[in-house]
Amino acid sequence: MLEVEVKYAVPSLDEVRARLIALGGEMCGSGHERDVYYNAPHRDFGETDEALRVRYTEGSCSVTYKGPKIRLKGTKAREEFNLQVDSGTTVEEILGRVGFVATAEVNKDREFFGIRGATVTLDAVEKLGTFIEIEVLAEEDGENAADLVNILAKELGVEGPPLHTSYLEMILSKQ
Template sequence: MNNYVEVEGKYRITCNNIRKINYFLEENGFKEKYRVVEKDIYYNHPCRDFSRTDEALRVRIRKYIGQGIVKIVLTYKGSRKILAEGVKARKEIEVELNNWRKMDKILLSLGFQRVASFVKERIIYRKKDVEVTIDHVYGLGRFMEVETNNRSIIENIYSSLSECLQPVNKTYLELCLETQKCRDDFDDS
């Protein structure tokens, strides 16, 4: 289980060809670690509206492409503090699960309600304590996230790629609910 403050920059990829982003990452020492397909299922509390308190409760099913590995994680996210355009910090607590269906039954039995679910393909790059992901959120488009405790690294990466990136302050959940375009094409067997 981890308990920390997540500092993250999120950007919509606006250039048609993401080779420039891949080239930038490679030239700056980032290494591709793995590729995954993730299904995120979000829940709302029975007594308080997470959209009003700016919190989130999520079950994530992560399949590692080409590895036959599946990981399931329950995540709580606290309210956001906007640090800069597209950059936010928030408390995050995660615990690994071994059965998402049983967790779903527990949450529903306690009165939680499913809000939305969606699927994304994700390529994860790392360099020391910096993680960069290139995401394809089904129905929503392509995004890049940069996560590190050093805000200036996030801002420098954005500055270097600004002609290909548009800052996004909303979460994928908010974008999916707003547009109603996200898809849940996932084989969770």
């Protein structure tokens, strides 16, 4: 699965939320996410541009691997694999036992909206600020997904250059 997304820092989530609803966006959920990122013992994910995370949400937990970023029509695309797990603490214990090291934690409150096959997420990220992410999951045709992401960004009136850095990279740059 290819995740095609664009992210912008925004001064107010209220304004973006109002525009999103006016365009027909429907709220799909909200909640807090705590992401614990790991680095591998055999290669540095910071150098290879990969990510391995354990995500805790209200009532569930998942493990995600993300491949290196690809630039696609001004968006960021990555191969992504997700796995639901029964116990994040057990997964973290296993990762530690085989040499993986926890490198950072990202905490965020999120609101999810669906619109035209895309997911728009409004994020308040601890220590970083407020952001909007527009994402489309594509099996193969990343270019059509990138077109939709860029059209929605324009219609939502988000301004400035898109951010191609992850929340993890932003947190690590502050440390």
